[in-house]
Amino acid sequence: MSSSKSTGLVRIIPSQSMDDPATEHARRLTGLSVALDKPHVFEKGQLVRWKAGLKNRAIPAYNEAAIIREVLAAPVYDGCETARCAGSPYFGEPLSLVLGIVDPDGDFVELRYDARRFEPLKQNLARFYDDLS
Numbered sequence: 001m002s003s004s005k006s007t008g009l010v011r012i013i014p015s016q017s018m019d020d021p022a023t024e025h026a027r028r029l030t031g032l033s034v035a036l037d038k039p040h041v042f043e044k045g046q047l048v049r050w051k052a053g054l055k056n057r058a059i060p061a062y063n064e065a066a067i068i069r070e071v072l073a074a075p076v077y078d079g080c081e082t083a084r085c086a087g088s089p090y091f092g093e094p095l096s097l098v099l100g101i102v103d104p105d106g107d108f109v110e111l112r113y114d115a116r117r118f119e120p121l122k123q124n125l126a127r128f129y130d131d132l133s
Contacts, residue, residue, distance in 0.1 A: 028053075036116050042071050042097065047121040054117040056089055060101045065121055069110050070098035076112060 019027070032053045042048065047065045060066050075094035078085070085091045095112035103109050 040115070040119055042068055042115060042118075042120070044068055044070060048097075048099070048118040049121055051117055051119045056117065057111075057113070059103060059111075060099075064101075066099040066101045066113075066118075068097060069100045071115070072096045072098065072112075 035051050036054055038051075046068045048068060049065060050060070050062055052062075055062055072095070075096040077092065077094065078090055080088075080091065093114050094116075096115040097113045097118065098110050099113050099118075100108055100110050
């Protein structure tokens with residue numbers, strides 16, 4: 001029996017690159033920016049997950065499925081207008097997806113998210129749920 005436990009955390013693996021840390025950081029920053037800008041077409045009932053490196057909320061966890069409940073025609077923005085909010089990572093974030101997730105208490109909840117941070121699950125299990133109806 002292994003003494004290591006799965007904690008659900010993302011594991012950082014050291015790069016094998018011979019580049020200096022500033023170059024590695026710039027490469028990662030550029031890659032994440034490109035990933036954020038890569039569009040996906042979403043529809044109600046589709047299962048999605050966070051894109052790697054773009055999770056900015058506590059839930060859902062990385063690789064945890066969320067189901068699209070609604071794709072908003074126009075994004076919703078947080079109404080906070082104070083200078084305190086401008087320093088928040090959520091300030092000006094376009095919330096364009098309503099996702100259904102199971103919260104830590106086991107309840108189904110709907111929350112709003114930035115669609116740019118999500119990607120479709122490769123193996124879409126939404127059809128499984130159709131069979132349950």
